[in-house]
Amino acid sequence: QSKFRSTNKLKFTYLPVCPKRDTISILRMQAESPKAICCILREDLGMKISKVVVVGDLYVGKTSLINRFCKDNFDRDYKATIGVDFEMERFEIIGMPYNLQIWDTAGQEKFKCIASAYYRGAEVIITVFDLADIQTLDHTKQWLEDALRENEPDSSFIFLVGTKKDLDCSVPVLSSGLLTDVLVMLDHLLMWENVKEFFSRVAALAFEQSMIKELENTPGHRAQIGEGNLISKWSFAFCMHFPCL
Numbered sequence: 001q002s003k004f005r006s007t008n009k010l011k012f013t014y015l016p017v018c019p020k021r022d023t024i025s026i027l028r029m030q031a032e033s034p035k036a037i038c039c040i041l042r043e044d045l046g047m048k049i050s051k052v053v054v055v056g057d058l059y060v061g062k063t064s065l066i067n068r069f070c071k072d073n074f075d076r077d078y079k080a081t082i083g084v085d086f087e088m089e090r091f092e093i094i095g096m097p098y099n100l101q102i103w104d105t106a107g108q109e110k111f112k113c114i115a116s117a118y119y120r121g122a123e124v125i126i127t128v129f130d131l132a133d134i135q136t137l138d139h140t141k142q143w144l145e146d147a148l149r150e151n152e153p154d155s156s157f158i159f160l161v162g163t164k165k166d167l168d169c170s171v172p173v174l175s176s177g178l179l180t181d182v183l184v185m186l187d188h189l190l191m192w193e194n195v196k197e198f199f200s201r202v203a204a205l206a207f208e209q210s211m212i213k214e215l216e217n218t219p220g221h222r223a224q225i226g227e228g229n230l231i232s233k234w235s236f237a238f239c240m241h242f243p244c245l
């Protein structure tokens, strides 16, 4: 919650994901690039990995969301995640190999201790709720607080994802009081219609974050504040790889 309050440039995105109809909607809250930083890109960065943690109540569809992206499949049978699971997805960004390590955590209370041990070091936190079960939206704040507690302040991008839009009983979350509580903290509302584009955006942001961190931690390399040629070039490169940007 403190993360929500302290970030004044949050974006909210609504995307659908599912196979037959526009079944899953994804609502995204995303802190804008934390600082306007122009980075000197280095050629010797090598392989980069960013950690994405997916949290939320049991049965909301975390595994399904990840499987839709990583395996392009959808399974109607429910198999509870035991503890944690993870997938590695490879990207290439501005010619550099880049991996997203996506951690699928169990929503069941009895596994929470195990799962929370994996929250640390998350560049991205994706909080999932079920559009057909308003309580799961209510619980997202707690999930987020738990995940943020294990990470440095302002070190993670946050996304909010609503699933199961295809179900007739889906609640009109956009007008629900609970979501309004969240929306008042946001500056932007965007909508997306594609899971791959969503994860591509996640990858782009995580990549950017890891570059910034790397530069900040490397002696002799300067992070420059403000507008500059390099940041323009960088943005363009992202557009080339991620049409959704």
Ligand SMILES: Nc1nc2c(ncn2[C@@H]2O[C@H](COP(=O)(O)OP(=O)(O)OP(=O)(O)O)[C@@H](O)[C@H]2O)c(=O)[nH]1
Pocket (backbone or CB within 6 Å): 018, 023, 024, 056, 057, 058, 059, 060, 061, 062, 063, 064, 065, 075, 076, 077, 078, 079, 080, 081, 082, 105, 106, 107, 108, 163, 164, 165, 166, 167
């Ligand atoms: N109709 C519909 N069903 C969905 C959708 N997404 C997930 N499901 C179903 O919801 C059930 C739970 O999905 P999971 O992805 O296993 O849920 P989870 O959040 O990973 O659950 P835990 O591992 O227990 O935390 C499964 O039966 C899925 O098939 C969706 O968009 N539409």
